[in-house]
Amino acid sequence: MDGIRFWRLFIRSLPLQAPVIGLLATLCALLLHTLAPATFAALEWAPYDTWLRHRLPIQASPSLTIIRRDPAGDDRFGAGPLDRMVLATLITAAHDAGASAIGLDHRLDYASPAQLDGATSDALLLEAMETAGPVVFVQGLDSTLSSEAAIHSQVIVATEPDHVTRHIPLLASVNARTLPAFGSVLYDLSRQKQAPRAEALATASAEPVLVNLVGNGSLDSLPTLPLSAVWNAVQQRDHEALEAWFKDKVAVILTGGAAAQDTWLLPTGQPVSGTVMHLHLLNSLLTHQQLHKPGAFAPFTITLLIASLVGWCLLRYGGSTGLLAAGATISIYLVLLIAALPLMLLVLPTALPLVACLFVVMGSTAWTHLTASQRLVLLERDMLRIRQDEAAVRESLTRHESRAEALQEDLDTARAAVARSAGEQEDLSRTTESLRADLATVQLQEQEARRQLEQLERQLHGLREAGIQAGSLGDAELDHLRSESRQFGIVTQDSALLRLFHDVKKGSKSPLTVLLLGEPGTGKELFARAVHRLSPRAGRTFIAVNMAAISPELFESELFGHTKGSFTGATADRRGYFELANHGTIFLDEIGDLRLDHQSKLLRVLQEKSFYRVGATTATTVDVRVVAATNRDLQRGVSEGWFREDLYFRLTGLIFRLPPLRERPGDIASLAEAALADIARQLGKPLPKLSNDALRALETHTWPGNVRELRHTLERAVALTDQPIVTVPDLYLESRGAALEKERISLSPDTAGDKAVLDCLRRQDFDMQATAKTLGWDRSTVTQRLKGLCFQALVEADGDRSKAASSVAGDPGQVRTVELKLTDYYQHLLSVIEPCSSPDDALIECKRRFKNLPDRHFQSVETLVRRWFAHHHRSMPHTSV
Numbered sequence: 001m002d003g004i005r006f007w008r009l010f011i012r013s014l015p016l017q018a019p020v021i022g023l024l025a026t027l028c029a030l031l032l033h034t035l036a037p038a039t040f041a042a043l044e045w046a047p048y049d050t051w052l053r054h055r056l057p058i059q060a061s062p063s064l065t066i067i068r069r070d071p072a073g074d075d076r077f078g079a080g081p082l083d084r085m086v087l088a089t090l091i092t093a094a095h096d097a098g099a100s101a102i103g104l105d106h107r108l109d110y111a112s113p114a115q116l117d118g119a120t121s122d123a124l125l126l127e128a129m130e131t132a133g134p135v136v137f138v139q140g141l142d143s144t145l146s147s148e149a150a151i152h153s154q155v156i157v158a159t160e161p162d163h164v165t166r167h168i169p170l171l172a173s174v175n176a177r178t179l180p181a182f183g184s185v186l187y188d189l190s191r192q193k194q195a196p197r198a199e200a201l202a203t204a205s206a207e208p209v210l211v212n213l214v215g216n217g218s219l220d221s222l223p224t225l226p227l228s229a230v231w232n233a234v235q236q237r238d239h240e241a242l243e244a245w246f247k248d249k250v251a252v253i254l255t256g257g258a259a260a261q262d263t264w265l266l267p268t269g270q271p272v273s274g275t276v277m278h279l280h281l282l283n284s285l286l287t288h289q290q291l292h293k294p295g296a297f298a299p300f301t302i303t304l305l306i307a308s309l310v311g312w313c314l315l316r317y318g319g320s321t322g323l324l325a326a327g328a329t330i331s332i333y334l335v336l337l338i339a340a341l342p343l344m345l346l347v348l349p350t351a352l353p354l355v356a357c358l359f360v361v362m363g364s365t366a367w368t369h370l371t372a373s374q375r376l377v378l379l380e381r382d383m384l385r386i387r388q389d390e391a392a393v394r395e396s397l398t399r400h401e402s403r404a405e406a407l408q409e410d411l412d413t414a415r416a417a418v419a420r421s422a423g424e425q426e427d428l429s430r431t432t433e434s435l436r437a438d439l440a441t442v443q444l445q446e447q448e449a450r451r452q453l454e455q456l457e458r459q460l461h462g463l464r465e466a467g468i469q470a471g472s473l474g475d476a477e478l479d480h481l482r483s484e485s486r487q488f489g490i491v492t493q494d495s496a497l498l499r500l501f502h503d504v505k506k507g508s509k510s511p512l513t514v515l516l517l518g519e520p521g522t523g524k525e526l527f528a529r530a531v532h533r534l535s536p537r538a539g540r541t542f543i544a545v546n547m548a549a550i551s552p553e554l555f556e557s558e559l560f561g562h563t564k565g566s567f568t569g570a571t572a573d574r575r576g577y578f579e580l581a582n583h584g585t586i587f588l589d590e591i592g593d594l595r596l597d598h599q600s601k602l603l604r605v606l607q608e609k610s611f612y613r614v615g616a617t618t619a620t621t622v623d624v625r626v627v628a629a630t631n632r633d634l635q636r637g638v639s640e641g642w643f644r645e646d647l648y649f650r651l652t653g654l655i656f657r658l659p660p661l662r663e664r665p666g667d668i669a670s671l672a673e674a675a676l677a678d679i680a681r682q683l684g685k686p687l688p689k690l691s692n693d694a695l696r697a698l699e700t701h702t703w704p705g706n707v708r709e710l711r712h713t714l715e716r717a718v719a720l721t722d723q724p725i726v727t728v729p730d731l732y733l734e735s736r737g738a739a740l741e742k743e744r745i746s747l748s749p750d751t752a753g754d755k756a757v758l759d760c761l762r763r764q765d766f767d768m769q770a771t772a773k774t775l776g777w778d779r780s781t782v783t784q785r786l787k788g789l790c791f792q793a794l795v796e797a798d799g800d801r802s803k804a805a806s807s808v809a810g811d812p813g814q815v816r817t818v819e820l821k822l823t824d825y826y827q828h829l830l831s832v833i834e835p836c837s838s839p840d841d842a843l844i845e846c847k848r849r850f851k852n853l854p855d856r857h858f859q860s861v862e863t864l865v866r867r868w869f870a871h872h873h874r875s876m877p878h879t880s881v
C-alpha cells in the first residue's frame, strides 16, 4: 500500500522524477564508460586537447635552467653516457652559482665503467652531491652510489585509454618503493631548499596531475643551455655567466640517460620522453600555471546535477520546448566548461555529463511514453479532488449568499417597521456585515479553487499537448496524419487535433475503455467510429447508442435485451445493444445524461462483462469494447453527486478531449470546403464557392454548436441560394453579442416572463450576479424571481424539495445549487410564518416581508402558508387557531 502511495507521489512529482532519471542516466553513462573507455577518453579530453593546441603559448619559467647535450659537447665527452666527473663538475658549478635545486635524469644504480674513470669519477660525484645536496636523481634505488644527499624520483607518466598522455602521477611505486615525481620534487626543493620527506609527499597527493604544456610540449619549447657552453663557462670560471644561468634557479642536467628512452604521445601530437613531461610539470609549478581538476567524486556529482536538470527541463516542458530547454542547459554547461579552461585553468568533466544527458533524453522520452496514461489518470483524480473542493466552496457560497439576501430582506423590513428598536437593527446589520465578510472570504476561496483548477487544466493540457506521445510531430508526420484522418471523415489542419488523432490511433489498439469529451458537434461520434475502425475489432459490429434518447423504462431491455414474456409487449426474445455489439464496439453517447440507477447497472456490465436479459435467469457474457462520449463535465458530476465516481473511473481508460471549433479557427475553411462539397453532392447542385467575406464571417463567428452548426449553416445557405457563390447574407449569421444584446433589451423586469428569466438563470448556472448583469437588472430583482419560481415549483412538487429543485434546475448539474437556494428561501418563509398564530396573520406578515415578490408568485406563498398551517394543526391538535 505504501509502495503504491509512493509510486503515485513519485509519478506526480517532477522534483522526485528528475533526480532519479538523472541518477539512472549517470549510472548508465558510467557503465558505458567502463565498456568503451577509449571513446570516453577521446570525448572527455577533446576540449582540453583542442585548447592546448589552439591557445596562445604560455611562458616558460625564468627560474628554470635546463642543460642539454649538444654536438659540441658530444665531440668533447663522447656520445655515450657522460663521465660522472663531468656531472660532478656541473653540479658543483650550479650549486656554487646559487641554484635553488639541482636535478639530473641520471641513475645511480651502476658503478662507472673503467673507461669513464671508474671509481674516481663515482667518488667525485658523491663528493659533489654531499656538497651541493640534496640532488634529485631518477630511480635507481639500489644505488651503488648511496648517499644521503641523493633524492630518488620517478619520471613515470600516465597514459589514457586513447593512448595519449596527459597526466603525471605525483607518487608512483618503483620496485616496491613509492617515489615522488621528478618535476614536483624539484619544485618542492626549490621552495624549501631542503629535502622533502617522501612520507609527507605520499600523503600530499596520490592523484595524477594534469600537465600544462609550454608550446607543443617538446623539449625545444623549454629554455635549454648546451652542455658545451656551460662546460666552457665552468672552465673559464665565468662566474657572471654561471650566476645568470643558475642563481636562484632550478638546474636540470639532462644526461640523455636511461629515462629518456621511452616516448609518449602528447595531446599536441608530439612524442616526448617521460623526463620532458616532468620538466613541463616543473615549469607549470614554477609559473603557477598548473591545471586543476575537480575532486574524485566531482564528475559523478556534476553529471548527476546536469542530468537531473536536463531531465527536469524535458519532463517539465515536454516536446520541443523541453528539448530546447534541455539543449540550453547543456549549452550553458559547455560554455562554462570551455570558459573554465583559460579563466580558471580548471578542467571540468565532459564525456560523462554529455553521455548521461543523451541517456536522459532517451530515458525521459521512454518514461513519458510509459507513464503518460497513468499520469493522466492521476491528474484526472487531482482535478476531481479540486472540483470536489470547489463544489464544497460553491455550496457554502450559495448558502452564504442566500442567507445574506434573506438578511438583507429582513433588514429592509426592519428598517421600515417603526416598532423595531434601534438596537435590533444594529444587530441585524452587524450580522449582515459579518456575513458579507464571510461571503468575500468564500469568494476568495472560490477564486483560489478556480485558479488551482485552471492551473491543473493547464498542466493537463500541457501534458496532452506534449506528453501522451511525447514530443512534437514533424511536418511530414502531420501531413501523413492529415490525409489518414480524412479517411475517417475527420477534416482538420489543427496540429493539436492531429496529435489527438495520432493518440487515438495508438489507443485504439488497446482494449481500454475510451471516453471522448467535447462540446456538442465537435466530432465525438466521428472519433468513436475511428477508434473502432482502427482497432483489431474493425471487422466486427459498431453499435452507437444515444443514452439520452432511451426511455428510462426501456433502458435495461434496450441495453441488455429481454426474454419472451418478461413484460407486456415482450412477444419474443430480443437481444440488447451489448449483445449486438459482441466482439465489436459499443458507443455510449451522451453518457453524462444517464440516471444514477442506470449508471449502477451499466457499471456492473463494465465490471463483470456480463448481464441478465430482462426476465432471464442466466447471465449473458459479452466481449465488448466500450467507447463513451459526453459534452457534460463528468468530474463536476462526480463532485456534485450526479455521476458515479466508480463509473467515471471505469470509463476513463483513455480520455480524449476534442477541442471546440473556436480553439481551432484555422479548420473552418477546410471544414466549410469539405461540407460544401458534400452538401452539393447530396443536393445534386454544382459545387458552390464561398466569397471571401463569407469565409471571414464564418471564421469570426462563435460556434456554440461547433462543426454540426457550421454544417447546418452551410446546408441552409446552399439550399436557399441559386448563386454559385455563397455570400454573407446567405449565411444568416447572428453574432452572439447581438443575440445577448437583444435578450437584454427585450427583457425588462416588468415584462419578462418567468420562462425567459429561468432560461437566463440556467444559462448562467444560477449565478445571480452574472444573470443580473446579462439581464441588466439589479441582483435582488433576479433573486425575487427565482424565489417566486422556487415557491411555485415547491407547490407543484407537493413540497418535495428535490423534485422542485430539479424542475427549476433543468440541468442535473445545477440541481444541488437550486436545492440549496430553494431550501434557504423556504426556511426563511418558515421563519416569518412560524411566530404567527393564524394563516391570515402569516399572510399579512409575508406580504410585508416579501413585498418585492411578483404578485403572481404570492399565490404560491399562500398555498405554502396554508399547507404549513394545515399540517401544523394536524400535528399539534391542542393548538387552537
Ligand SMILES: Nc1ncnc2c1ncn2[C@@H]1O[C@H](COP(=O)(O)OP(=O)(O)OP(=O)(O)O)[C@@H](O)[C@H]1O
Pocket (backbone or CB within 6 Å): 489, 490, 491, 492, 518, 519, 520, 521, 522, 523, 524, 525, 526, 527, 589, 629, 630, 631, 671, 707, 708, 711
Ligand atoms: N473534424 C471534423 N471533420 C469533419 N466533420 C466533422 C468533424 N467534426 C465533426 N464533424 C461533423 O460534425 C457533425 C457532428 O459530429 P459528431 O456527431 O461526431 O459530433 P458529436 O460531438 O458526437 O456531437 P454530439 O455531442 O451533439 O453528439 C457530423 O456531421 C460530423 O461529420
